[in-house]
Amino acid sequence: MRKQQCLKQAVTIVGKGLHSGIDVELKILAAEAGHGIQFQRMDLPEAPVIKADAANVFKTDRHTVIGDETAYVATVEHLMAAFYALGIDNALVEINAAELPILDGSAQPFIEAFKAVGLEEQAAEKPSLKIKEPISVQLGESEISIYPAEELEVMVTVDFQSAVLPAQFSRFKASQESFEEAIAPARTFVFLHELSALLQHGLAKGGQPDSALVFVEQLPTAEQKAALEKQYQQTIDVQSTGLLPGQSLRFSNEAARHKLLDLMGDLALLGFDIVGRIVAHKPGHGVNNKMALALRQLAIKERKTKNIPVYDPKQEAVYNIEDIFGKLQHRYPFLLIDKIIDLSPQHVVAVKNVTFNEPFFVGHFPGHPIMPGVLQIEAMAQTGGILVMEAIDDPLSYDTYFLKIDKARFRRPVVPGDTLIFRLDLMRPIRRGLVEMQAKAYVGDKLVAEAELLAQIIKRK
The missing domain is CATH 3.10.129.10 (Hotdog Thioesterase)
Structure with a gap:
């Protein structure tokens, strides 16, 4: 069990919200041990505080939203993944809008900002949950299972039935590689036809070529091309399928790695470390939260039964x-x-x-x-x-x-x-x-x- 950590100094990050397109400012402050991660909406009357908790998730359509209709914070998964990557457990995140900035579509910019000020170890220990029996959840075609293991291991497969984005696999094992290096730089992604639909519905207003990978399955219509150029404020010359011109992959399986990033960001809302082997097929924010809630209930049960002795008749007695x-x-x-x-x-x-x-x-x-x-x-x-x-x-x-x-x-x-x-x-x-x-x-x-x-x-x- 490791010690809890917080930032040594406050960090300010600015950027645009992916869907709202408005300018957003975050101020991330250190917090005392046991505080957890909390968001404070500075733009709302009385500046309500929203706890980063899997039980507070109320929307999972394309991003994770915590809070309720009166006060919420959207697209928290990349920041939560950055907190997970560095082991930051206690922070107050002051925000002046309803959505976090998308930045480059990954967790890397957050991590770089945090490392610039450094971390401080705290006296309290970070709680953890060791998986003792297999757990599985499903939502549509998506499925996540967690099995007993001696350390954290995560395996993700994605399959969009697409010629330009073939089935991919990603694996992360805490003892063998750094989440910061192997997973955090992976960017969010979208298909061009999905992006066009989002723009038509007034969403993805903050999307730019440097904030998400765009996969082109079929050449855009003139109307789609015009909408995209209006959004990006530049000429878009799409001559072939594949990635949008000017974009390149950081990893050959970047899409699968980003899905793993999202999964760990969503599970970070639990507030405790997981010791087990996670196997996810077509994960998304909905099924991620469903698993988080199952783990939350398991943790509550374990806390209640923490000191309950277990009797194994096969074990030799201390005294007969x-x-x-x-x-x-x-x-x-x-x-x-x-x-x-x-x-x-x-x-x-x-x-x-x-x-x-x-x-x-x-x-x-x-x-x-x-x-x-x-x-x-x-x-x-x-x-x-x-x-x-x-x-x-x-x-x-x-x-x-x-x-x-x-x-x-x-x-x-x-x-x-x-x-x-x-x-x-x-x-x-x-x-x-x-x-x-x-x-x-x-x-x-x-x-x-x-x-x-x-x-x-x-x-x-």
């Missing part, structure tokens, strides 16, 4: 039942833990396999067996006792006495067939034999009981 006999005074029918599966100076995890043969099920309750809550608390205390006795030379010469039970909650019934997993964490260092612990009991990933326990260990006389 015979070892526990050497640590605790308890014996049948009151020894309520079967083994210890994790142990450190600050926490302990134990397992209890609940069977119908437990003696307390005879009367609690006939025909409806439920493990008594007080015995769940007792099992928690025994689990904590293992942690306490670990530091004592002769643990069987000590007894443990409850002093207080606080904030006890029983959330789900525990029944025969359940495997209880207890996790206890020290709330503060042990002093004068006093032990205070946070105790939680789980069945699978469901919390069934919790409490704060205070006990004292006393040597037998």
Whole structure:
């Protein structure tokens, strides 16, 4: 896990919005750790702030737009890709318009501006999400899948069924190449017939020959040529298919690389790093955001279950039942833990396999067996006792006495067939034999009981 970063100094960038064609000024300021990326519309009343978040995306037609109808920022993907490339996590972006400048159609100009002022490392760590199970989303013909891997790897294929832009493949692996060098310079692109349609609908007003690659599948009509020359304010002499005259590729697969750039820019709205192998077929902003939202939900779930212990019966126990006999005074029918599966100076995890043969099920309750809550608390205390006795030379010469039970909650019934997993964490260092612990009991990933326990260990006389 890496440290968060911000800019050392403010950066000002000016340019034209791709679709609006208006002059835009960005002022990108450093922000404190945990701030994330936020945009502030300085041209609107009260200068509303719009958080760069995948959940704030509300339009994905040809570009990514965040916010809502009252206050939004469009075409954020290239700037977000630049933030991703350099590991910039915290910034306030002041903007005087609704759309970011297109610049040269890539993320490179942003990166150059940021590198000119330098970056500052911050104390907080950047969160990350490690993919443990495959995830896939689809939208029309587009599909993105993410698989478990030890590092980030991204593979993109595009196929426009075009003779002038054949199917392409792009791959990026964080440990082997620089996003800044291999992906960030790739420019956005458009087909000439699409550009003509956009111009007719009052869009792409900021488009210029140096802001996007234009692929010519068929020679333009006189009307299309006139509209293009009016837009570019220069004579356009298109004599053949291919790229617009005067343009050249930075990479043979520049289109696929730019789609990879857009994908990472859209995923950067998540605010955390991804550890996994991403495979994207015909990605676009819509399916990119669909995957981002799926990852966002996964991250929320993982945060909720972060400290939930995982029990693998095939894994060798730290202490088996015979070892526990050497640590605790308890014996049948009151020894309520079967083994210890994790142990450190600050926490302990134990397992209890609940069977119908437990003696307390005879009367609690006939025909409806439920493990008594007080015995769940007792099992928690025994689990904590293992942690306490670990530091004592002769643990069987000590007894443990409850002093207080606080904030006890029983959330789900525990029944025969359940495997209880207890996790206890020290709330503060042990002093004068006093032990205070946070105790939680789980069945699978469901919390069934919790409490704060205070006990004292006393040597037998």
